[in-house]
Amino acid sequence: MAYPYRHDREVRVMSEAFGDPAARTLEGWKARGGYQGIARALEIGRAATVDEVKASGLRGRGGAGFPTGVKWSFMPREQNPGRPHYLLCNADESEPGTFKDREIIRWTPHQLVEGCLIGAYAIGAAHCYIYLRGEFFEATGVLAQALEEAYAAGLAGPDVLGSGVQIDLTLHVGAGAYICGEETGLMNSLEGRRGEPRIKPPFPAAAGAFGMPTTINNVETLAAVPGILRHGGEWYRQWGTEKSPGTKLFCVSGHVSRPGNYELPLGFPMMDLIEDVCGGIPGGKALKAVIPGGSSVPIMSADECESCELCYEGVAAAGSMLGCASVIVMDETADIVKQVRRMADFYAHESCGQCTPCREGTAWASRILRRIEEGRGKPDDLDTLLQISDQMTGTTICVLSDSLAAPIVSAIEKFRDEFLALIRRGERVGAA
Amino acid sequence: MSEAPFRNPGWAGNTGEFDLAEADVRGVVASDGPPADGGHPSVAPSLPYMLAAKDPAAPLFEGPHLERFEKIKSRYPTARAALLPALNLAQELRGFLSPETMDEVAALLGLSNAYVRGVATFYTMYNKRPVGRFLVQVCTNISCNLRGAEDVLAAFLAHAGTELGETSEDGTFTVVEAECLAACGFPTCVQINSRYFEDVGPADVPGIVDRLQGELQSGAAV
Ligand SMILES: Cc1cc2nc3c(=O)[nH]c(=O)nc-3n(C[C@H](O)[C@H](O)[C@H](O)COP(=O)(O)O)c2cc1C
Numbered sequence: 266m267a268y269p270y271r272h273d274r275e276v277r278v279m280s281e282a283f284g285d286p287a288a289r290t291l292e293g294w295k296a297r298g299g300y301q302g303i304a305r306a307l308e309i310g311r312a313a314t315v316d317e318v319k320a321s322g323l324r325g326r327g328g329a330g331f332p333t334g335v336k337w338s339f340m341p342r343e344q345n346p347g348r349p350h351y352l353l354c355n356a357d358e359s360e361p362g363t364f365k366d367r368e369i370i371r372w373t374p375h376q377l378v379e380g381c382l383i384g385a386y387a388i389g390a391a392h393c394y395i396y397l398r399g400e401f402f403e404a405t406g407v408l409a410q411a412l413e414e415a416y417a418a419g420l421a422g423p424d425v426l427g428s429g430v431q432i433d434l435t436l437h438v439g440a441g442a443y444i445c446g447e448e449t450g451l452m453n454s455l456e457g458r459r460g461e462p463r464i465k466p467p468f469p470a471a472a473g474a475f476g477m478p479t480t481i482n483n484v485e486t487l488a489a490v491p492g493i494l495r496h497g498g499e500w501y502r503q504w505g506t507e508k509s510p511g512t513k514l515f516c517v518s519g520h521v522s523r524p525g526n527y528e529l530p531l532g533f534p535m536m537d538l539i540e541d542v543c544g545g546i547p548g549g550k551a552l553k554a555v556i557p558g559g560s561s562v563p564i565m566s567a568d569e570c571e572s573c574e575l576c577y578e579g580v581a582a583a584g585s586m587l588g589c590a591s592v593i594v595m596d597e598t599a600d601i602v603k604q605v606r607r608m609a610d611f612y613a614h615e616s617c618g619q620c621t622p623c624r625e626g627t628a629w630a631s632r633i634l635r636r637i638e639e640g641r642g643k644p645d646d647l648d649t650l651l652q653i654s655d656q657m658t659g660t661t662i663c664v665l666s667d668s669l670a671a672p673i674v675s676a677i678e679k680f681r682d683e684f685l686a687l688i689r690r691g692e693r694v695g696a697a
Numbered sequence: 698m699s700e701a702p703f704r705n706p707g708w709a710g711n712t713g714e715f716d717l718a719e720a721d722v723r724g725v726v727a728s729d730g731p732p733a734d735g736g737h738p739s740v741a742p743s744l745p746y747m748l749a750a751k752d753p754a755a756p757l758f759e760g761p762h763l764e765r766f767e768k769i770k771s772r773y774p775t776a777r778a779a780l781l782p783a784l785n786l787a788q789e790l791r792g793f794l795s796p797e798t799m800d801e802v803a804a805l806l807g808l809s810n811a812y813v814r815g816v817a818t819f820y821t822m823y824n825k826r827p828v829g830r831f832l833v834q835v836c837t838n839i840s841c842n843l844r845g846a847e848d849v850l851a852a853f854l855a856h857a858g859t860e861l862g863e864t865s866e867d868g869t870f871t872v873v874e875a876e877c878l879a880a881c882g883f884p885t886c887v888q889i890n891s892r893y894f895e896d897v898g899p900a901d902v903p904g905i906v907d908r909l910q911g912e913l914q915s916g917a918a919v
């Protein structure tokens with residue numbers, strides 16, 4: 266099996282079978298230990314399943330890093346009559362720089378199906394919807410085949426593994442809207458509405474999809490669960506740090522020689538990831554900046570990357586966020602103003618428009634940044650941008666608004682000279 | 698059919714050094730496409746569209762498509778929740794969603810016309826007007842942008858002979874800019890109908906365009 270960029274510092278707990286088409290079938294997945302996790306969960310019971318995941322310390326991989334077992338324990342213990350519980354699997358992966366969930370789905374679909382079964386069982390849900398982004402036709406096709414196999418084998422449906430427990434799974438595809446990845450936007454979209462986020466509270470565990478108690482988890486979160494159930498929570502803690510246990514898929518893109526997905530223990534040094542695992546920056550160019558967690562998090566300067574450890578607390582200490590561990594690397598040729606403007610275009614396009622600071626702020630930011638980029642900036646534009654960003658932070662229903670403010674503020678703070686050079690001289694930094 | 702560059706390493710970085718066949722990487726559903734009746738109800742709301750020539754006058758819904766529509770409705774506690782899958786199916790059959798199509802879907806689900814239009818216009822994947830046989834979506838978001846996505850977009854426009862957002866005169870290609878497609882390690886990522894082409898550089902574009910033309914002629918286009 267050709268697998269050019271396996272790196273020997275990887276720990277392939279979840280991703281060992283990436284690139285191996287034989288692992289996509291039920292038979293192939295069982296031969297690799299598949300479906301032992303759900304069997305054990307059914308054996309030890311619902312409460313003990315939640316405890317096992319709590320013990321592992323697994324944190325949500327969708328961006329916020331909330332402990333998964335704790336989230337599951339927020340669900341009502343008993344199901345009230347007429348109040349069914351739902352599990353939602355968030356497979357809407359659309360945060361720029363993030364490309365891990367699609368790999369999990371298309372190479373190890375049964376790993377995700379099993380994770381959904383365990384999650385649904387743990388929270389007392391008889392139905393799990395997997396909300397896939399609409400663009401993932403190919404990956405969805407692979408997952409659909411796996412799900413049909415799981416139904417045929419009695420792993421999903423009215424009587425999971427002969428236990429009498431009913432768990433149905435349904436694939437639901439979106440239709441192109443980043444905001445449907447936000448948990449309550451996703452719920453509205455699933456219900457057949459515009460994907461507009463909801464004001465919280467109520468929180469999903471009280472009233473989520475269809476107004477019922479709901480838990481929502483990312484694909485990678487759920488894909489990590491079968492291993493934890495099979496081997497135990499302590500096993501998972503052999504990797505990572507005290508506060509960030511386990512392994513994580515790091516999606517590395519931008520200016521590195523070997524971009525791709527690498528499964529590494531949390532706490533891995535950022536410079537080792539860039540220089541060793543990903544082969545460094547092509548052409549021996551210098552590092553300029555890194556966005557460590559997808560486009561929504563503050564940009565880090567090269568200095569800040571020096572001693573940064575890639576775990577939730579490590580990246581926070583360096584002034585940014587691990588997010589979904591989508592590491593976007595920029596070398597000295599990268600045009601920060603242009604890239605921030607491109608991000609602003611994205612957020613302006615994807616804002617659902619409910620909140621004025623977000624709807625107006627993202628659009629203004631995009632226009633002002635374009636003006637600066639094109640050499641038509643005004644001296645007080647940076648102050649205006651900072652002011653808009655300030656008003657976009659902490660003032661809206663969801664954090665999409667904050668997600669643009671963070672890169673803008675950090676870019677102006679750390680690369681002010683590049684903005685000023687364009688404003689003063691109408692020149693792009695780096696241009697001859 | 699001309700051999701187009703195929704480099705979907707996916708997990709493996711962008712050298713293209715891997716020995717899997719294209720079908721292995723893509724995990725192609727079935728050579729004759731997904732079952733029209735949607736297969737098992739659990740997957741009925743999901744199966745891929747954009748797989749064949751479109752008929753703007755296709756009925757909503759008849760025969761196996763009606764079966765699929767019924768399966769879809771059976772998976773949700775409310776009729777409203779079947780709206781996105783029903784619009785997907787309507788677009789799969791007709792190629793785009795005209796206001797009249799939206800109204801028909803509204804009637805099928807007992808929703809108001811205004812409501813359905815409000816939902817349909819929220820989502821970018823619903824084509825509000827006809828598109829070419831191949832909808833070419835070039836990601837120009839940050840990760841691809843850093844690696845030259847704008848040149849790839851320009852190359853597609855040149856080789857497809859069309860303007861951004863427009864359809865070529867022969868109706869074959871519509872080229873648009875896309876937001877992040879979640880394949881950032883393998884820039885530039887281009888989605889063409891249901892398929893991803895990854896690791897695309899400007900020099901690869903003529904080969905891809907040739908390949909698509911060839912598929913169209915041989916009837917193998919998806
Ligand atoms: C604007 C926005 C977009 C988001 N997009 C995604 C996404 O595409 N996939 C995802 O899993 N989580 C996304 N999230 C995070 C979800 O709201 C939610 O926190 C996550 O799915 C919870 O799963 P976890 O606890 O397993 O991490 C997004 C959040 C926001 C504010």
Ligand code: SF4
Nearest residue numbers: 617619620623661663
């Ligand atoms: S912050 Fe933006 S995206 Fe989020 S709910 Fe408000 S307008 Fe919509």
